[in-house]
Amino acid sequence: MTTQVSKTVIAAAVAAFLSIPVVAQAGEIRVMCYQDGIECDVTAEQAKRFEAANPGTKVVIDVVPYKTIVEQLPVQLAAGQGPDIARVTDLGGLSKYYLDVSAHVKDRAYWESNFGATLPWLRPTASDKGIYGFMSQLTMTGPFVNKTLFEQAKVALPGPKATWDEWVEAARKVAKATQTPAALAWDRSGHRFAGPAISYGAKIFDAKGDLVLDDGYKTTVNKFVAWHKDGAMLKEVWAGSGGSSYADSIGEFKNGRVAMVLSGSWQINRLQKDIGNAFDWVAVPNPCGPAACSGIPGGAAWVALKTSKSPKEVGMFLDFIASEANYAEFTGKTENIPAHAGLARKGVPYPGATPAARAALASFSAGVATLSPVAYQFQGYKFNRAMMLPTVARVTQAIVGEMSSDEAMTKIGADMADAVKQAQK
Amino acid sequence: MHGVDRLLGGFFNLFEPLFRAAQRWLGLSRLGWLFVGPNLLVFGLFTFLPILINLLYASTGGVKLMPLERPFTGAENFAILLECRDYLDIQSCRKDVFWRATFNTAKFSLIQVGLMVGLSLLTALVLNRKIVGRGFWRGVFFYPVLLSPVVVALIWKWLLQSQGVFNAGLLAAGASPVDWLLDAGWAFFWTVFVSIWAHMGFYTLILLAGLQAIPKDMYEAAQLDAASPWRTLRRITLPLLMPNLIVVLVLALIRAVQIFDEVFVLTGGGPGSATTFIVQFIYQTGFAEQIHLYGLAAAASLLLALGLIALTLAQLRLTRASEAGQKAR
Secondary structure (H helix, E strand, O other), X not given: OHHHHHHHHHHHHHHHHHOOOOOOOOOEEEEXXXXXXXXXXXXXXXXXXXXXXXXXXXXXXEEOOHHHHHHHHHHHHHOOOOOOEEEEOOOOOOHXXXXXXXXXXXXXXXXXXXXXXXXXXXXXXXXXXXOOEEEEEEEEEEEEEEHHHHHHHOOOOOOOOOEHHHHHHHHHHHHHHHOOOEEEEEOEXXXXXXXXXXXXXXXXXXXXXXXXXXXXXHHHHHHHHHHHXXXXXXXXXXXXXXXXXXXXXXXXXHOOOEEEEEEEHHHHHHHHHHHOOOOOEEEOOOOEOOOOOOOOEXXXXXXXXXXXXXXXXXXHHHHHHHOHHHHHHHHHHHOOEOOOHHHHHHOOOOOOOOHHHHHHHHHHHHHHHHOOHHHHHHHHOOOOHHHHHHHHHHHHHHHOOOOOHHHHHHHHHHHHHHHHHHHHO | OXXXXXXXXXXXXXXXXXXXXXXXXXXXXXXXXXXXXXXXXXXXXXXHHHHHHHHHHHOEOOOOOOHHHOOXXXXXXXXXXXXXXXXXXXXXXXXXXXXXHHHHHHHHHHHHHHHHHHHXXXXXXXXXXXXXXXXXXXXXXXXXXHOOHHHHHHHHHHHHOOOOHXXXXXXXXXXXXXXXXXXXXXXXXXXXXXXXXXXXXXXXXXXXXXXXXXOHHHHHHHHHXXXXXXXXXXXXXXXXXXXXXXXXXXXXXXXXXXXXXXXXXXXXXXXXXXXXXXXXXXXXXXXXXOOOOHHHHHHHHHHHHHHHHHHXXXXXXXXXXXXXXXXXX
């Protein structure tokens, strides 16, 4: 009997031991990374070099879909869970979870001089002086055009100051001549939508600095819905989902199903890699409206997170990948616009970029000058998603005929007010 | 006695002194609590506690996750969900998508459950007959049940998308492609069809088991009395199958009200809100939107729970009525 009891106790102990979750080893840091192109792959290569230079430190790159960063990471962080470092785009919205690593970086002056313009984007308050991470790249929303289709249709590309209406008409002619399913598509995103809206005169903010829906925004909603109804816009991207979920239009562009898309600079590497020689594509300046020819700035940032149990190693790793050599390698290989001032001054060689990709990068870099001040203000506003998300959901409802454009505007306003009210509680 | 039995007997005998002591201490009437205690603990932690937490979230507002950081708002979330200027006009409701989702769920449940039960019964009746390849056909109908809902949805999405197999077939035949998932009517039709395709085998199996439990002599007696097949179905098969039919009806109804996974992958709730159902609304409100309104989602989930409780009570009444009918017969 005693033997039986002992066996039972041992079995229970073994089972209990096996059920204990694996605890992270000392010196291990986990990096949650999403990639539009090869961003995580390049970071993984750099992580190996970091490990070799820092024996005893292990860097695990967890590659996740962008949806995980947007939907799951905030919940994890709110629950006190999460990785040590993450690549995020909701810069201000998550800032309360960022970890200040200024004590662990070798040369604070290097960070200030090269990332000084964007470090405040990651700080939770204006008076804060901490270093929470750095922008892995700057991005700008803007259109890509299928040049081959325009050539086949013998339609000239509208010039740099052409309006959205002129571009839509040109793309419509191309689609008709080449039997392409639709003229154009925009990413299903309120962020992308804001660029044309600002161009059409949307002020976005009222005198008090609160979000406002005005005639400029309404004009854009009306035009966008009308373009869907008359077949100029490809229905799949916006009408293909419910709610406010994100859907990109690049897939349709790559498949030659539209002559033009509104997306952004972060897609250049993907376009180069996936389209290859299938057709010629170009990035063109943001089309104009009566008020501006603006896209929306943005970008992704590597941020340290308070959930980390290895702040020193996290600081060291961020310091390592932020060094000029590594940042240049990352920017060159991933074909992005650098947020590193020194590198931007020197210029990035982009060794693997095709002429089309180089031209696109140049086009987006030049486009920074045409960005409306409202676009910067909107990008940095912590409740910007209160306007972006209802825009996607309600405009889609108008596109599919569940409500009129006017009703959609009313609903966007009501949803926006509700969301801001809840977020301020 | 087998070795295993002896081992188990020996194992449980180990606890006998413990139970004797417990009986002396608690008394015989209270000893039962000791046995149900572990189960109550598990249910308490994983069922009752989450319900209480859900109630707490439903009565608080804001976007913070930790309950203690959330401001108490009482019934405000329920008021927001239920606020309408005109209850006959969904558009006038403050959270019109909640009402659209509720309406879609009710419509889906009625159509899908009706078709599901009817088709499952028909299939079970056919598969209960001595047809050629009966085992094979039973496998064919049951096979989709083994697939993950996400896999089911991806397969059908591949068939139905704009450049999918169905449209390729239509184009090859010289016809125009159809917006299977971009037209509200078609999208709703396919959510019903795909969910029936995926789950019908399960309900067919329950009804088949019920059919096989009906004594053969009943049918022999009917045959001797020269009863027609229709009369046999109405007077023997359906009454004796009623308990199984009720189980199928209630299970299908609960499953239909909870529909989420297949539809979320297949249509994303679109186009617009044409296939947005109540569980997706809860998910989107609480988790998918970047401004997480946990309180509103919790309130909506409690309203859904009320609906499910009503359905369960209806099942109990139906089952009891059916049992009473059986006894009377």
